[in-house]
Every structure is written in structure tokens, then in C-alpha cells.
Amino acid sequence: MIDLDPDTILTRYNVKLEREMTPEDMAAELYPDDEVLRPIIEAVFEGNEDEVVETIQDALEAEKDPLSLIDDALMVGMDIVSKLYDDGDLYLPDVIISAHAMKEGIEYCKERGSGQHEFKGKVVSYVAEGDMHDIGKKIVTVLLMANGYDVIDLGRDVPVSEVISAVKREDPIMITGTALMTTTMYSFMEVNDRLLENGIMIPFVCGGGAVKQDFVSRFELGVYCEDAADVSKIAWDILNGATIEDLRGKYHRH
Ligand code: B12
Incomplete structure (x- = not known):
């Protein structure tokens, strides 16, 4: 018999079983x-x-x-x-x-309307080069949009050069990267290096099935986050002056 902890199930699917x-x-x-x-x-x-x-x-x-x-x-x-x-x-x-x-x-x-609607901030979101798994990324973008952020969704299987061009063009407050495969997540490091070469120092929040905190901690701009629901909280923290170090302190598991 499988030993299941009901609390884990409730948290994972984010749904209460009984409601009044x-x-x-x-x-x-x-x-x-x-x-x-x-x-x-x-x-x-x-x-x-x-x-x-x-x-x-x-x-x-x-x-x-x-x-x-x-x-x-x-x-x-x-x-x-x-x-x-x-x-x-x-x-x-x-x-x-x-x-x-x-x-x-x-x-x-x-x-x-005339004039411009003010979003809280702009975020570039994408799935790593070579990776077709985009369900998690869709969740991330929907939750960001729902919380008032302007999301530039580059889609899936996005070449590193395209991410860098989009970041230069759009000037976002952060980037979200998704990878579901151990083979594709390495392109995050390349994105990190190319951003640094261009003097861009914004948080690069990474998640998705294959990605682990140890890996993301290896590159300077990387912030690991497991839960898609936290991305809008991270964006808000950035708007309130949080640095990459602050974000790691708050969202990484110690
Ligand atoms: C659905 C699926 C597919 C679909 C994808 C459809 C689509 N449009 O996405 C299809 C059929 C196309 C597919 C293809 C393949 N797949 Co596939 N696929 C899966 C499967 C079953 C589910 C993935 C999924 O959608 N999970 C649900 C989403 C919601 O989870 P998620 O993306 O991780 O996102 C959550 C969090 O991680 C987080 N999150 C996501 N992104 C971000 C970003 C940030 C910033 C934050 C904070 C959070 C966050 O939020 C989400 C909600 O919690 C997994 C197995 C599994 N059980 O995971 C295999 C799996 C990912 N696939 C795998 C493989 C190998 C392949 C193929 C190579 C198979 C093949 N031989 O052709 C191809 C690859 C194609 C390619 N080049 O990408 C492997 C990867 C192994 C590895 N570790 O490298 C897995 C793990 C299966 C396995 N056990 O072998 N696949």
C-alpha cells in the first residue's frame, strides 16, 4: 500500500476537498x-x-x-x-x-482609450531552446498577467539570441525561463553569460520540471523558484528594490 500524506496532495493540487x-x-x-x-x-x-x-x-x-x-x-x-x-x-x-x-x-x-495603460512592470517569459514543454510557462505567464504585469511571451524552443534581443528591446524587470529537460536547461547558463556580457543585471527566475536550485545557484543572475504562483510575488519584490541576493534569500530553500 502506498503511504500518502493527504496534506501533500492538497497542497500539490492547490484545491481543498471540502468547502462550506x-x-x-x-x-x-x-x-x-x-x-x-x-x-x-x-x-x-x-x-x-x-x-x-x-x-x-x-x-x-x-x-x-x-x-x-x-x-x-x-x-x-x-x-x-x-x-x-x-x-x-x-x-x-x-x-x-x-x-x-x-x-x-x-x-x-x-x-x-487614449493614452497608455500603466502595467506594474514588464516581464519576458520563455521556454528554453530545444524544449517544447510549455504548459508550465503558460501557467507562469497567466499568473503574471493576472497580477497586472505586461508579459512578453516569447513562446517555447526559444534560441538564446532571441531572448537577449527581446530583453534589450523590452527592458523588463525580470526574465522567467522554463525547462523540462535536463538537456535544455543548460541554455540558461548561456543566457546568463550573454546578459552579463551586455551589462544586463536583472533577475533571471528559472523553473520547470528539470530545473533544481543547485543548478540555478551556479549562475550569477539565477533565482530558483519551484512554485509558479510565486513569480508575481518575486516581480513585486523586485519593484520594491529586492536584489538577486535578496530573492535567493527569500525564495531558495536553505
Ligand atoms: C506533457 C509532456 C510532453 C508533451 C509536451 C506538451 C506541451 N505543450 O508542453 C509532449 C508530448 C510534446 C512531450 C514531448 C517530449 N517529452 Co515530454 N513530457 C511531458 C510530461 C508528461 C508532463 C510535463 C508537463 O507539462 N508537466 C506539467 C507542467 C505544469 O509542469 P512544469 O512545466 O514543470 O511547470 C510547473 C512548475 O515546474 C512551475 N514552473 C514551470 N516553469 C516555471 C518557471 C518559473 C520561473 C517558475 C517560478 C516556475 C515554473 O510551474 C508549473 C506549475 O507548478 C513530462 C513527465 C512529467 N510527469 O513531468 C514529460 C517529460 C518532461 N518529457 C520528457 C521527454 C524526454 C520528452 C521527449 C524528448 C520525448 C520524445 N522522445 O520525443 C519529447 C521532447 C520534445 C521537446 N523537444 O521538447 C522527459 C524529460 C526527461 C528529462 N529530465 O530530460 C519527461 C520528464 C518524461 C520522462 N520521465 O522521461 N512531452
Whole structure:
């Protein structure tokens, strides 16, 4: 018989087995009273892209500013989804569906607004050269987007030179790299060296099945993180002045 620790299972899948309220009821308690914003927030929570656009149209008719709807409604909806996910009351696919609805809404608002929406910061995300495994990277990018970051998603099997060009062009606050194979993760070292050659000293946060802390600690810019949910916390720490050493101190296991 396999000796399973139930606590491990609950943590790993991030879902509670028993709950007294449905996620919808929990979300309803967090919705604001504003009768124009609330329907947009609910549509994001439900992950209904068409309804997100329709409710934004209603808000625009009620003279709301399109760009302000990004922070005041779309992000609020996503914050509720993130909170319930962090508490183990929603599944990851729920987060992804809501993030898509939010993204649709952001595009719609940006097309109709004048000026620029302010994201918290920009992050370049990619999967190592030669590696087709991109499910983890998708989770990382969705969680960053959900927390208000502008994600430049380079996709999978990304050559080192492309990562360096993107970083030079986009000037992000950090990079996230994913590798699922022991053969592909070595390209992280090359990225690290090329960044240093170019005088770029931003945190290079690495994760994915094959990657281990000992390996990432071997290159100067590397920060290891196992849990995708921590990437937005790391980004926030960077915005608040955390150095690579600080991040290693906080997120590495000792
Ligand atoms: C699905 C899968 C595939 C799919 C990939 C589909 C896709 N679009 O991603 C397909 C079928 C294409 C595939 C192909 C291959 N695969 Co494959 N595949 C897997 C499998 C079963 C699951 C991987 C996965 O998606 N896990 C779920 C995701 C969510 O996990 P994750 O990426 O690690 O991400 C999590 C964390 O690591 C973290 N995370 C991820 N990135 C980051 C980044 C940061 C910054 C942070 C903080 C966190 C973080 O967040 C996520 C959530 O917790 C694994 C076996 C396994 N059980 O792991 C083998 C596995 C990864 N594959 C393997 C191999 C060998 C291959 C092939 C070479 C097989 C072949 N002979 O053709 C090819 C390689 C193709 C290529 N060049 O990449 C090996 C790798 C062995 C190794 N260590 O090198 C594995 C381990 C299977 C095995 N046991 O042999 N594969």
C-alpha cells in the first residue's frame, strides 16, 4: 500500500476537498457595490469573454473611461480569482479561463482609450531552446498577467539570441525561463553569460520540471523558484528594490 500524506496532495493540487461555500458565493462577497463595474468583474470571474466585452460596452455608455476600467474592473475581477486560487478554492483552469477573458477586455479597453495603460512592470517569459514543454510557462505567464504585469511571451524552443534581443528591446524587470529537460536547461547558463556580457543585471527566475536550485545557484543572475504562483510575488519584490541576493534569500530553500 502506498503511504500518502493527504496534506501533500492538497497542497500539490492547490484545491481543498471540502468547502462550506461555493466559489461563486465567496466571490459574490468580494464584489463591489458599483452597479456599472460589478457586471464586468462578475464576467471576468466567470471567464465569459463575450460578456466581458458587452459589460464594458455598457460601462462606456455610462461614460466610464476605457483605460480606467482595466484597473477598476478587469483587474479587480482577476484579483478575486487569484485570491480564491491562492486559498485553494479554485482550480488552475478557472484562473486561465478568467485570464483570457481579462485579456480580451484589456485589448478592447486599450483600443477604445487614449493614452497608455500603466502595467506594474514588464516581464519576458520563455521556454528554453530545444524544449517544447510549455504548459508550465503558460501557467507562469497567466499568473503574471493576472497580477497586472505586461508579459512578453516569447513562446517555447526559444534560441538564446532571441531572448537577449527581446530583453534589450523590452527592458523588463525580470526574465522567467522554463525547462523540462535536463538537456535544455543548460541554455540558461548561456543566457546568463550573454546578459552579463551586455551589462544586463536583472533577475533571471528559472523553473520547470528539470530545473533544481543547485543548478540555478551556479549562475550569477539565477533565482530558483519551484512554485509558479510565486513569480508575481518575486516581480513585486523586485519593484520594491529586492536584489538577486535578496530573492535567493527569500525564495531558495536553505
Ligand atoms: C506533457 C509532456 C510532453 C508533451 C509536451 C506538451 C506541451 N505543450 O508542453 C509532449 C508530448 C510534446 C512531450 C514531448 C517530449 N517529452 Co515530454 N513530457 C511531458 C510530461 C508528461 C508532463 C510535463 C508537463 O507539462 N508537466 C506539467 C507542467 C505544469 O509542469 P512544469 O512545466 O514543470 O511547470 C510547473 C512548475 O515546474 C512551475 N514552473 C514551470 N516553469 C516555471 C518557471 C518559473 C520561473 C517558475 C517560478 C516556475 C515554473 O510551474 C508549473 C506549475 O507548478 C513530462 C513527465 C512529467 N510527469 O513531468 C514529460 C517529460 C518532461 N518529457 C520528457 C521527454 C524526454 C520528452 C521527449 C524528448 C520525448 C520524445 N522522445 O520525443 C519529447 C521532447 C520534445 C521537446 N523537444 O521538447 C522527459 C524529460 C526527461 C528529462 N529530465 O530530460 C519527461 C520528464 C518524461 C520522462 N520521465 O522521461 N512531452
